[in-house]
Amino acid sequence: MQFENTIEFARAADAADSLKNFRQQFIIPVIDGKEQVYFLGNSLGLQPKATAAALQEVLTQWATYGVEGFFMGNKPWMDYHDSLTPALAKIVGALPHEISVMNQLTVNLHLMMISFYRPMGKRNKIICEAKAFPSDQYMFETHIKHYGFSPEDILIEVAPRAGEHTIRTEDILAAIEIHKDDLALVLWGGLNYYTGQVFDMAAITHAAHAAGALAGFDLAHAAGNIELQLHQWNVDFACWCSYKYLNSGPGAVGGVYIHERFHNDISLQRYAGWWGYDKATRFKMEKGFIPINTAEGWQLSTPSILLYAAHKAALDIFEQASMPALHSKRLQLSNYAWWLLQQLPIKNFTILTPDNTAERGCQISLLMHRNGKAVYDALMQDGFITDWREPDVIRFAPVPLYNTYEEVFCFVNKLEQLLSA
Ligand SMILES: Cc1ncc(COP(=O)(O)O)c(C=O)c1O
Incomplete structure (x- = not known):
């Protein structure tokens, strides 16, 4: 996939995603009327809608x-x-x-x-x-x-x-x-x-x-x-x-x-x-x-x-989704996040997670060089659910079952705004 740093590209990638309908099987958290970008499947995965009936x-x-x-x-x-x-x-x-x-x-x-x-x-x-x-x-x-x-x-x-x-x-x-x-x-x-x-x-x-x-x-x-x-x-x-x-x-x-x-x-x-x-x-x-x-x-x-x-x-x-399809989308989402992070003009962080795709799953860990906690707090405030690991790491994990390319794009975009502020 040839990535582009535009929301149109991200939306087109979502439209072409064969797993896109699986997101509808999950309850996406809404806080104060705003649907959250939930990147914490590495901590607690989202609730399937079928769980309550089960x-x-x-x-x-x-x-x-x-x-x-x-x-x-x-x-x-x-x-x-x-x-x-x-x-x-x-x-x-x-x-x-x-x-x-x-x-x-x-x-x-x-x-x-x-x-x-x-x-x-x-x-x-x-x-x-x-x-x-x-x-x-x-x-x-x-x-x-x-x-x-x-x-x-x-x-x-x-x-x-x-x-x-x-x-x-x-x-x-x-x-x-x-x-x-x-x-x-x-x-x-x-x-x-x-x-x-x-x-x-x-x-x-x-x-x-x-x-x-x-x-x-x-x-x-x-x-x-x-x-x-x-x-x-x-x-x-x-x-x-x-x-x-x-x-x-x-x-x-x-x-x-x-x-x-x-x-x-x-x-x-x-x-x-x-x-x-x-x-x-x-x-x-x-x-x-x-x-x-x-x-x-x-x-x-x-x-x-x-x-x-x-x-x-x-x-x-x-x-229903099958593991091969999930692995393929996981890799694409993670590669897109990786590529977008590389495009950022200001990089006040080091990516801890290896670049090599064989050594990387959904999660990407950013070692923040300064103001990391403030960046994390601002992300959370704006509905980007990630987590903070002391002393200086923000972890986020786009998950193939319910996350989208658009969410990844918006997250990196927000990060750029915060890093340049
Ligand atoms: C790598 C690892 N090992 C062990 C645990 C502890 O798991 P539990 O609380 O289910 O025993 C966790 C919890 O997040 C973990 O991430």
């Missing part, structure tokens, strides 16, 4: 059948999980039985650590990204202490080189190679929440395995955003949340991928609960944990069907 359907089923709703009604709750995994399998590139929809992200990271962080002798180190999302850092810290180790001895953080903002793949691979004799696990982000950098998960997994370690990923900012092929990349496990790009609501139910090679591995430790118990014999209520021989075997508790219903309403939209 929740109501569960409430009606509950009202009508009480506990029998598990077995009766339009969508019996007992098998509701199975209606979520086919769509998620396409989104994360997995086999449906490699996915369990359960809990929330930090809880699931802890659960995966129980199974996949198996320190043995001196092979007890974990490699992670420096400045990982704080919840991940707290997870590492407390989990490592639980084993009686000290985080300083166990965690190896790979950081950007001096003067650089993003982490070079070669430096990640070099760290894995250096620690190959004492490495237990590489647990990395799919896409860094601050810089927007996408990591080479295939290369990281390959290197971790070559070093005799396991590889897992936190896909909070990756699921529903970038292309993922977890099974093909041979990733051992991954966890994500569903409230960002997956539009499943605040505190939505999380997801876990566990490669099928682990499903029957009885040597793995896990924290178990009755919902992970073999379905055929669960209600015999007997002693001795027998796991379901899929990723569902990591479930602990009775799932929240209300959260499942909100998730299903959102996933249905992904099914």
Whole structure:
């Protein structure tokens, strides 16, 4: 697409967009009568119009059948999980039985650590990204202490080189190679929440395995955003949340991928609960944990069907749109934003997100050189919903399901006005 810096071009691109009608399936926030330009799908995705009816359907089923709703009604709750995994399998590139929809992200990271962080002798180190999302850092810290180790001895953080903002793949691979004799696990982000950098998960997994370690990923900012092929990349496990790009609501139910090679591995430790118990014999209520021989075997508790219903309403939209079409529009929107930013005469900012499209998803992070907070406040005031990350970063994420080229044009235009004011 040959970009132009005009609103006419942006409107023509929207008119030609094969996904343009999907925006109508979402509730676009309106504040003081003004429709907002919502660029925060990287934080909380917008509400699908179908969500309310999906929740109501569960409430009606509950009202009508009480506990029998598990077995009766339009969508019996007992098998509701199975209606979520086919769509998620396409989104994360997995086999449906490699996915369990359960809990929330930090809880699931802890659960995966129980199974996949198996320190043995001196092979007890974990490699992670420096400045990982704080919840991940707290997870590492407390989990490592639980084993009686000290985080300083166990965690190896790979950081950007001096003067650089993003982490070079070669430096990640070099760290894995250096620690190959004492490495237990590489647990990395799919896409860094601050810089927007996408990591080479295939290369990281390959290197971790070559070093005799396991590889897992936190896909909070990756699921529903970038292309993922977890099974093909041979990733051992991954966890994500569903409230960002997956539009499943605040505190939505999380997801876990566990490669099928682990499903029957009885040597793995896990924290178990009755919902992970073999379905055929669960209600015999007997002693001795027998796991379901899929990723569902990591479930602990009775799932929240209300959260499942909100998730299903959102996933249905992904099914209609298809991942290849979404990836193609994501790239175009992001490239347009990138190109417009390059045209600005005054650049009081550095773009933290890599230029290379393989290392970029929806999100673009602007490191503001001065008056960043004032620029952010003025954007918000004018209905451009972005976010501010201390000390000096504005993040914005045009999302292919509901954002438009015109919104991207107007945003960069507004930024130009503010930067030159
Ligand atoms: C990269 C990353 N990891 C972990 C979390 C924590 O997720 P949760 O609050 O669902 O546990 C977040 C939340 O935004 C995140 O962005």
